Amino acid sequence: NxxxxxxxxxxxxxxxxxxxxxxxxxxxxxxxxxxxxxxxxEPPASPTQWNGNWNYTTPNNDTVPIAGAANQSNKTLGVVNFNAEDADAGDKTVGLDAVAVGDTIAGAGRTWTVQSIAVNAGVYSFGVSPALQGTAGLDNFVFSVIVPTPIEYAxxxxxxxxxxxxxxxxxxxxxxxxxxxxxxxxxxxxxxxxxxxxxxxxxxxxxxxxxxx
Structure with missing residues (x-):
């Protein structure tokens, strides 16, 4: 050896x-x-952050969040769903489209790491870890998009x-x-x-x- x-x-x-x-x-x-x-x-990550307000709920069964809402059901704890329109009637499509696996979402008293992404009719479903719910209510959610830092070599x-x-x-x-x-x-x-x-x-x-x- x-x-x-x-x-x-x-x-x-x-x-x-x-x-x-x-x-x-x-x-x-x-x-x-x-x-x-x-x-x-790789050097330490340099995240780009943006935020929006959503009314976050924790229903028992899976439901499609309406405009201004986000949810995480008791049935599917590992998925947080966001409507592309936030509670201030702002279109967050551009920011939500930029979210990638490995980025983080902080809000409702939790910080989740994105594990998977699905988009359907203006609703973004993020598979997250840990699979734990936050506190229900209107809250500001901060999305940290990790920008890869290139490693140069000769x-x-x-x-x-x-x-x-x-x-x-x-x-x-x-x-x-x-x-x-x-x-x-x-x-x-x-x-x-x-x-x-x-x-x-x-x-x-x-x-x-x-x-x-």
Whole structure:
């Protein structure tokens, strides 16, 4: 099994530039095979918010909310329904159309995460989590539309075609074992300092993977 060692954790630069990360030196024997991998996480989400007033009810059975109303029935707790017209006679179609899976709806004392979306004759049915009802009554509902933040990365195509003993590793939202090595370089480089060790040295002690002689 491979040995995995984290050598650094850092926040990437906002602008496109090289940064140098200081790490503790590692001894790598000649001919050894190792991977240098970087895991990049998406920056914090930047939601766009809009709101509207709806008269929220919790009927026993599924009903179609009239203009100005929203509901979440006892029969289908995991779905909140909104009429495209809010309680102020405003047309919220544009905002409701922008809602996507993963966005949030806050109102009636609850904050729900959207799991699914269905639209029928001006009524928007959002599958939500948690499947819990809020407090009935007229309330202001805040919709937070999560705007994805792109992750930029550098790639130099065929940079590693020669020498052939270096390969590029790249995958998006996948497992490490599913990476297919290629000849590209993906914005990561290392500084290697050659060290020559006398063949007269012999190992006299080994501790935590380090040897002395």
């Amino acid at each position: 491979p040995i995995v060692t984290q050598v650094a954790s850092f926040d990437g630069p906002i602008s496109a530039e090289w940064i140098e990360i200081a790490v503790s030196p590692l001894l790598v024997a000649s001919g050894a095979v190792f991977d240098l991998s970087t895991v990049v996480n 790639v130099d195509v065929d940079y590693n075609a020669d020498p052939s003993n270096i390969k590029g590793l790249f995958i998006v939202d996948g497992a490490y074992e599913n990476i297919t090595p290629d000849d590209n370089q993906y914005g990561v480089d290392i500084l290697v300092q050659e060290a020559v060790i006398s063949d007269q040295w012999e190992i006299v002690a080994v501790s935590e993977g380090l040897a002395g002689g």
